[in-house]
Amino acid sequence: MDVSPPLPDFSLMCGGPLYGVERRLRLVKPPQSLSGRRALAFMLLAWLPLPLLAGAWSHDALLALFGEVKVHTEMLVTLPVLIVAEPYVNRRIQDAVRQFLxxxxxxxxxxxxxxVHLRQAIRLRDSGLAEALILVAAYVIGFLATSEPARDWMFTTPGGHTPTPAGWWYLALSKPLLRFLMLRWFWRGLVWAGFLFRVSRLPLTLEPTHPDQMGGLGFLPICQASFAPVVFALAAAVAATVWESETHGIVGAPLPYLVPMLVLAVLSALAVCAPLGLFTPQLVRAKRRGDFRFSALAAAHARRFERKWFRTSPPAEKEILGAPEFSSLADLGTSFLLARKMRLFLFDTRALTGIVGAALAPLAVLLILDREFLTVLKQIREGLP
Structure with a gap:
């Protein structure tokens, strides 16, 4: 009997300095996540001051702000989805960690x-240095990135470099906050991938005949698919950025958003599924072991079966009915086929579809808004008999 002490309850998101601040502000109340309250608080902090400050600056600035699809998408879609996704992903990862045992x-x-590996992941999750570097990176990226196009609500003069109060709020708080949450998700993803890497080096007891055809690891692709909301949040921000670039004439190619969104879908699928490849060496070894063992077992069983039923005098009919050898032969054949069909990569079609679908979901909105695309669809419909 396993009398080892219980393992610490691993939580990918419930830790770190930001989580501590949220607890003190009562935005988090364990074991409840209160993600809706947190999302609302961050939206009010990042977005609400923008129209208030822009309206106080001038009426034209307020009207210009309301035409900013990118800003509203970032603050009202991407930011809250990144927060609301935390408890959902957290529960799936907790279930996956428990499933190993x-x-x-x-x-x-x-x-x-x-x-040991679990506690190491917890220490990395709680690292104050990591979140401090993420915060610094959020501002450094803002300085290194291409400057924001001149907007009436963001800068005092067209083409100028002096921000309005709304511009200051967006550049100094709203945008860095969004980058911080994105980079924080990226760091947590690396922590989880690192944990999977270390676990993949343990001597796992994979079963070649497991019905999931993955040796019993079929829960991991489903767990990875839980990152789909995060992928959707990033895709929404990318879609809004490309749409704004097209609107302001920065991109002139037809359907300029199509290639970036497809590239994002491919990169998202690779990033989410890459940690699953860490288990391929153990799957290969388990499959080879299963092939040899089941081949030997099947051969021995087949010889005994033929010797009893085909190399002796014909059995009586009552001996054939209900004979256990036929059932065992069928069961062994099923197990042998399962072992032969064992996958060498943790691949699940539904999980991959979820990730790619989340990345391409904003593309559907862009296609609906694109007049050229609607014109093409209209011409195709008119050309149909």
Whole structure:
């Protein structure tokens, strides 16, 4: 019996300096996440001052701000989705960590190392230095990135470099806050990938005959698919940026958003699925082991079966009915086929579809808004018989 002490409850998102501030402000109340309250608070902080300050500056500035699709998409779609997605992803990852032990993929002898890796991931999650560097990077990226196009609500004069009060708020707080949340998600993803890397080096007890055809690791692709809301949030920001560039004549190619969104979908699928490839070496070894063992077992069983039923005098009819050898032969054949079909990569079609669909979802909105695309659809419809 495994009498080891219980492992710490791993939570990818519930930790770090920002989480501590949210708890003190009662935006988080464990075990509840209160993600809706947090999302509303961040939206009020990042977006609400913009129209208030722009309206106080001038009526034209307020009208110009309301025409900014990129700003509203970032602050009212991307930012809250990044926050609301936290408890959803967190629960899926907690379930995945428990599953390693619940189905005994990690044996008692490796439990200590599993716990060491888990505590290491928790320390990285809680690292104040990591979040401080992320905060610095959020501002550094703002200085290094291409300057924002001159807007009536953002700068005092067209083409000038002196921000209005609304411009200051957006450049000094709203935009860095959004970058911080994005980079924080990227860091947490690296922490989780690092944990999977270390676990993939443990001697896992993979079963070649497991019905998921992944040795019992079929829960991991489903877990990775939980990052789909994060992918959607990033895709919405990219779509708004490309749409704004087209609107202001920066991009002149037809359907300029099509290629960036497709590239984003491919990169998102690769980033989310890449950690699953860490388990391929163990899947290969388990499949080879299963092939040899089941081949030997099937051969021995087949010889005994033929010797009893085909190389002796014909059996009586009553001996054939209900004979256990036929059932065992069928069961062995099913197990042999399962072992042969075992995948060498943790691939799940539904999980991949979820990630790619989340990345391409904003593309559907852009296609609906694009007049050229609607014109093409109209011509195709008119050309149909």
């Amino acid at each position: 619940a189905v005994r993929l990690v044996g008692v002898g490796s439990r200590h190392l599993f716990e």
